[in-house]
Structure formats: C-alpha cells, structure tokens
Amino acid sequence: MTIAALLALAPARKSGEVRAIPSICSAHPVVIAASFATALARGTPILIEATCNQVNHEGGYTGMTPADFRAYVLGIAAVEGFDPAGLILGGDHLGPNPWTALPAAAAMAKARDMVAGYAQAGFAKIHLDASMACADDPKPLPDATIAARNAELAAVAEAHAPTPPVYIIGTEVPVPGGAWEEVEGLVPTSSQAALATASLQRAAFAAAGIEAAFARVVGLVVQPGVEFGNENVVAYDRSAAGDLISILPQLPMLFEAHSTDYQTPQALADLVQDGFGILKVGPGLTFALREALYGLDHIADVLFPDQPRLQDAMEMLMLQKPLYWAKYYHGSALHQHLQRHYSYSDRIRYYWTDPVASAAVAGLLARFGDMEIPEPLISQHLGAAYPDVMQGKLAKTAPALLRAAVTRALQPYFDACYGKQV
Missing domain, CATH: 3.20.20.70 (Aldolase class I)
Structure with missing residues (x-):
C-alpha cells in the first residue's frame, strides 16, 4: 500500500x-x-x-x-x-x-x-x-x-x-x-x-x-x-x-x-x-445505495406483492434500536419517520450490518435473483439508471442496478480529481 x-x-x-x-x-x-x-x-x-x-x-x-x-x-x-x-x-x-x-x-x-x-x-x-x-x-x-x-x-x-x-x-x-x-x-x-x-x-x-x-x-x-x-x-x-x-x-x-x-x-x-x-x-454513497434498495423494494411490490417490504423491516429495526438516530432526528412522528429513511445524514447506514437488515436485503435480492427487471419499472423507480439500461451499458438485474447507483455517486469525485473520462 x-x-x-x-x-x-x-x-x-x-x-x-x-x-x-x-x-x-x-x-x-x-x-x-x-x-x-x-x-x-x-x-x-x-x-x-x-x-x-x-x-x-x-x-x-x-x-x-x-x-x-x-x-x-x-x-x-x-x-x-x-x-x-x-x-x-x-x-x-x-x-x-x-x-x-x-x-x-x-x-x-x-x-x-x-x-x-x-x-x-x-x-x-x-x-x-x-x-x-x-x-x-x-x-x-x-x-x-x-x-x-x-x-x-x-x-x-x-x-x-x-x-x-x-x-x-x-x-x-x-x-x-x-x-x-x-x-x-x-x-x-x-x-x-x-x-x-x-x-x-x-x-x-x-x-x-x-x-x-x-x-x-x-x-x-x-x-x-x-x-x-x-x-x-x-x-x-x-x-x-x-x-x-x-x-x-x-x-x-x-x-x-x-x-x-x-x-x-x-x-x-x-x-x-x-x-x-x-x-x-461517505453518507452520500450509502444514501445512493439506500435509494436504489428502496427503488428495488417498490419494484418488488409490483412483481411480488405478497412478500415483506424492506422499508417496513428497516422501520421496525430502527424503532426497536433507536441509538443511532434518536438524538439526531427531531420533530413530529411523521418528520422523524421521514428523516429515519430519507435524511441526507443517512443514519440508516448504521443499521445495514444488523442481522435483521442484512436478512431483509438478502431476501429482497433473492426474490429478484438473476431475472431481468422490466424496463418500465426501472424507468419508474430507478430512473437514473434508465439511460444506461436503454443503451445496453447496464444489466437489468437487481445487483447490477444496486452497484450502478453507488458508481454514479462516485463518478463526480473521480471526475473532479482525475478529469472526466472521454
């Protein structure tokens, strides 16, 4: 190194x-x-x-x-x-x-x-x-x-x-x-x-x-x-x-x-x-990851309507274990809910390694397996990925879409430090 x-x-x-x-x-x-x-x-x-x-x-x-x-x-x-x-x-x-x-x-x-x-x-x-x-x-x-x-x-x-x-x-x-x-x-x-x-x-x-x-x-x-x-x-x-x-x-x-x-x-x-x-x-990268996971969660609601939702599992986990968000998020119950899931500070990132969260994410990805997700659902719920999907640059699978979301968040940093790729 x-x-x-x-x-x-x-x-x-x-x-x-x-x-x-x-x-x-x-x-x-x-x-x-x-x-x-x-x-x-x-x-x-x-x-x-x-x-x-x-x-x-x-x-x-x-x-x-x-x-x-x-x-x-x-x-x-x-x-x-x-x-x-x-x-x-x-x-x-x-x-x-x-x-x-x-x-x-x-x-x-x-x-x-x-x-x-x-x-x-x-x-x-x-x-x-x-x-x-x-x-x-x-x-x-x-x-x-x-x-x-x-x-x-x-x-x-x-x-x-x-x-x-x-x-x-x-x-x-x-x-x-x-x-x-x-x-x-x-x-x-x-x-x-x-x-x-x-x-x-x-x-x-x-x-x-x-x-x-x-x-x-x-x-x-x-x-x-x-x-x-x-x-x-x-x-x-x-x-x-x-x-x-x-x-x-x-x-x-x-x-x-x-x-x-x-x-x-x-x-x-x-x-x-x-x-x-x-x-x-840091948080900006896991924020992008969370956005993609929740986008996949919404797609799963359409494709697998009777299966548990990732966001529900995360909400229950964070309410049961408030250590990482309680002193940071204030206001009404609705506002605290908004911040738990969508805050720029992304304190939900502290929970992804919890066994409950890991199991919920694994379950979501397992439901998709290696299937190709319908393009209209990608457009609706993972719109930032849609251009690359349509140009054949990005596979229509859940793992590929998830990683691509983080890569898009990384790209401006590499561009700023090393110049834009031609």
Whole structure:
C-alpha cells in the first residue's frame, strides 16, 4: 500500500499541477466494491477510510478492529481484482472522541491504543483529531492542548507503524457522524486560523520529539463552507472561501475537505482547483445505495406483492434500536419517520450490518435473483439508471442496478480529481 500519491499532492501543486484524490469513508461492502471497480477502470489508486467510531481497537460500531477492517477491505479488493499496491487505508478523526465521557487521561489512553492499532494494521493515512473535550476538560478545549494531544498520538503512530505514515491535521468540521440539524450560514475557516493551526501543530510535533514527521503532514482539514444537514446541503462558494484559499502557497500541505457529500460535480471540481486535494465522501454513497434498495423494494411490490417490504423491516429495526438516530432526528412522528429513511445524514447506514437488515436485503435480492427487471419499472423507480439500461451499458438485474447507483455517486469525485473520462 503506497502513500506516494498523497505525498505528491502538495509538491505537484507548487509546481503548477493540480492533483487530488477521493477519500471513500464507508464500510459497506457494495460501496467498497464499487469504489475498487471505479478505481480499477480509471487506473487510479484508491483511498478508503474508517472513522474512530466505526472501527477501533474495541470494535467500534462495525465490530471491527483496524486489523479486521484491513482484512475485510483486502478481501473485497481480491474479489474485484484490484492490486493491493494501489490501496491506501486511512483512519479518520483518530482521537478520544468515542470516549469523551471519560476523564482526559483515560480517554487519551484509549485513543493511544486505537492509534497503535491503526498504525500496526498498516493504515498509512492518519487524521489526528484530539479536538473533543473530555469529561474533565475545559470547553472549548484550548488549541494548544489539542495540538499537544495530536502530537502525542502521532508519536504513537510513529512508534508502531511498519512504514512511516502520512498525517492530516486540523478539525474545522462537525464531529464524526455529521451535523445534527439543518445547517445555515457556514463561514469558511479564516486564513489566520488555518495558519495558526499549522504553526501550533508544527511546534507540538517538535516538542514531542517527532519534528521530522511533520514533513509527512499532507493535509489540513479546514471548513471550505460546505456541509449537509438532515434535509439541506450548503453548496461550495468559491468567492466566500477566497481568504482561506489565498494562504495555500504559505503551507507545505494541501487542504482536506470533509462533508463534500451531495455537492454538485462543478462544486467538487472547483474545490479541487482551489487546493482541496482530498475530497471525503461517505453518507452520500450509502444514501445512493439506500435509494436504489428502496427503488428495488417498490419494484418488488409490483412483481411480488405478497412478500415483506424492506422499508417496513428497516422501520421496525430502527424503532426497536433507536441509538443511532434518536438524538439526531427531531420533530413530529411523521418528520422523524421521514428523516429515519430519507435524511441526507443517512443514519440508516448504521443499521445495514444488523442481522435483521442484512436478512431483509438478502431476501429482497433473492426474490429478484438473476431475472431481468422490466424496463418500465426501472424507468419508474430507478430512473437514473434508465439511460444506461436503454443503451445496453447496464444489466437489468437487481445487483447490477444496486452497484450502478453507488458508481454514479462516485463518478463526480473521480471526475473532479482525475478529469472526466472521454
């Protein structure tokens, strides 16, 4: 697994060449498989990331340790025929976030163990994020404290990684999992704040005795002015981000953009041109997957009218296990129902690995088998796929239509980073 593609981003920019890479933040097998297939067709590397809540040394909500996740992803790569040499694994928001209910000393001890696990498992891209205040911390946490804790975690990664990793610093984004409500009036990170973050972190690396590792900081997470809430998307505004973009020549790294889900193809291209060398996407991909699954569910209502519905199974599951949505979705019962199934934040993604959900999806796909779905039903319920079906580019089967939905959501990111395919 090479990090050359990441190390080359900033030097290329300084020599006048715009380079970027999409970051796929998902543990769903269909999303990961579609990502490998897209990268293979393009001849590009692939960057796949796991978050601290999703995967950690205690299992996270996926039940996977970093070593487990690595094996899981490599297994999908093998099926897709993707050379592991082109795979970069990343750890996102690595810090005390999963354990902020504990005192700082205990939470950071767990964070150190987690980072050690990521490093030992060969995750070559480490996003250091100790910005979350723990139980006995002042709120907000002082920037100097954040920088010192980040450097402490970087020292752990340096000690445990088989080869030196690259780092991401900065945290001007919502906590892992996304915004909790409608987002309005985002202000991009100021140039002063971005420069101060880089300076503080450089000093903290030096104080921790790992000054040389700062040369491997390839990205600074800043807020470009993009975000999505449950029901709205804040679009990228290049003019509003002008102050931030202006200081890029003063930095030894590029910017990393989080929460770029649902941005238009033009906005993604603009972000890349403006110096955002890493575009992270996650919920937008499983949102596309859910749309396709529900489209197939509606088609099944027509073809197999007496069979159970996937959406009903998901509704029952989420009501029985509200942990992943209850504090995020508010309003009337009808509004909460709408958000459970259709929210941009896509918190339904946390349920697809539940045995009940897995069985419901498997049952839906089994009903279709390898049958060709009638074209009028594809037009009605999976309209985005219809042009490719009519041109003979896409099989009329449920698995093909499901993967194609994710591939369409991926395409703008690969186009923005590598150029449109002719």
